[in-house]
Every structure is written in structure tokens, then in C-alpha cells.
Amino acid sequence: MRSTPAILVLAAGASTRMRGADKLCEEIDGLPLLLRAVQAACAISSETIVALPPASPRRALLTDCPARVVEVPERAMSASIRAGVATCERASLMIHLADMPEIGAAELGTLARAWCRTTGPTLRAASEDGIPGQPVVFDRTLFPALAMLTGDDGARSVLRKHPPTLVPLPGRRALVDLDTPEEWAAWRAARMR
Numbered sequence: 587m588r589s590t591p592a593i594l595v596l597a598a599g600a601s602t603r604m605r606g607a608d609k610l611c612e613e614i615d616g617l618p619l620l621l622r623a624v625q626a627a628c629a630i631s632s633e634t635i636v637a638l639p640p641a642s643p644r645r646a647l648l649t650d651c652p653a654r655v656v657e658v659p660e661r662a663m664s665a666s667i668r669a670g671v672a673t674c675e676r677a678s679l680m681i682h683l684a685d686m687p688e689i690g691a692a693e694l695g696t697l698a699r700a701w702c703r704t705t706g707p708t709l710r711a712a713s714e715d716g717i718p719g720q721p722v723v724f725d726r727t728l729f730p731a732l733a734m735l736t737g738d739d740g741a742r743s744v745l746r747k748h749p750p751t752l753v754p755l756p757g758r759r760a761l762v763d764l765d766t767p768e769e770w771a772a773w774r775a776a777r778m779r
Contacts, residue, residue: 588702591678591723592633593694594670595623597644598658599685604767610644612770614687621647623684626691628652630698633676636684637666664735671732679729681741682721687773688759689721697721700753710750711760718752719760 597610597620610620617625627634634653638644645655656669667681680697682689693711701709707725712718722741724732731744754760764770 588704589677590631590698591680591701592635592674592676593627593631593680593682593721594667594674595620595627595634595636595653595682595684596663596666596670597623597684598637598639598642598666599661599663604765607767608644609685609764609770611647612764618647619687620644620684621651622690623682623686624648624651624653626689626694627682629691630694631676631680633674635670635673637669662736662738663740664737667735667741668733671729674726674729677726678723679726679732680721680723683763685763685765686720686759687764688757688762689755693755693759694721696755697723697753700751704751706748706751708745708748708750710745710752712752712754713758713761714754714756716752716754717758717761718750719755719758720763721760722750 611618636653636655637658638655640657640659656673658666658669701723707728709723710718711721764773
């Protein structure tokens with residue numbers, strides 16, 4: 587059986603579509619989204635890495651977390667992935683987007699346990715009906731390919747070459763990311779129903 591992957595929380599984006607607000611500071615159940623994501627990751631893996639912009643005020647949200655912060659000057663997602671891969675000590679790495687409010691410790695744990703039971707080089711969360719989503723786990727054998735990524739497409743090119751084992755999560759949890767004030771408002775309204 588494989589060991590639990592390290593978890594890289596991607597939180598270096600500019601949050602531009604929030605029109606001045608920072609989506610990672612939006613509160614869910616009394617916690618800022620970023621802190622919630624990092625606490626969930628720390629509950630599953632003792633090696634949690636957080637990619638943040640240099641001198642980011644977001645860092646103040648994480649003062650009591652055992653996560654390791656890596657500063658990423660570039661805003662492209664590939665730069666954060668490269669930084670996380672460079673610092674990862676484990677045999678595998680789960681890449682988790684910080685702006686996914688329905689991914690918590692339970693979902694990360696489901697993926698980590700599935701990874702330990704499988705043998706393929708990649709594993710990916712999916713919606714209940716099988717639509718590929720996030721997070722994604724990569725074996726260390728793919729770290730050189732991840733270290734070569736450029737631009738803002740994430741690791742799509744690596745996943746095309748190494749199709750992942752899909753792990754369904756309840757509902758659409760693996761697909762929900764919130765980028766605009768309108769999306770946040772709609773998501774909160776749906777939660778109240």
C-alpha cells in the first residue's frame with residue numbers, strides 16, 4: 587500500500603474576478619476559505635504546502651497552521667505547481683485548489699485513502715456522476731513533467747498522457763469553485779435552502 591500524499595494548496599492567484607474582494611478570505615461557517623482549506627489538508631497529511639504570493643496578507647490567516655508556505659511571484663497556476671513539486675518530500679502530491687468550498691477533510695481523506703489502494707500514477711476527484719474535477723494526485727515519477735509546466739492550464743497536459751483513476755465524491759463537490767461575487771451569492775443562497 588502507498589503512503590498518504592503530501593497536499594499542495596494552490597492559493598497564489600490574484601482573485602481578479604472578485605472585483606476588489608479576496609475570495610480566499612470569504613468566510614464559510616466562520617472560517618476564511620483559505621484557512622478552512624489548509625486546516626482540512628493538515629488534518630489529512632502531515633506534509634501540507636501552501637503556495638502564496640510574496641508578502642501576501644493571506645499568510646496572516648495561517649499563523650497557527652503547521653503547513654509550509656512557499657512564495658510564488660508568478661500568478662500562473664503552473665508556477666505554483668512547480669514550486670510545490672520542488673519542495674515536496676513525499677512519494678506523491680495531491681494538488682488542491684483553495685477556492686473549492688465543498689472540499690473539506692472528508693473529501694481529501696477519501697482521495698488519500700483511494701490513492702493508497704490504487705497503483706496508477708494519477709488519481710482525480712470526480713462528481714457523483716463521473717465528471718472529472720479537483721483535487722488531483724500525482725506520483726513522484728511525474729514530478730519532472732509537472733516541473734516543466736508553463737502557463738495557466740494546470741496539469742492538464744500531464745493528465746492527458748497519464749489518464750487518472752477517477753474517484754467520485756458526493757454531488758458536485760469536485761466541481762464547485764467560486765470566482766465571482768455572484769457565484770458566492772448563489773452558492774450561499776443554495777446552502778440556506
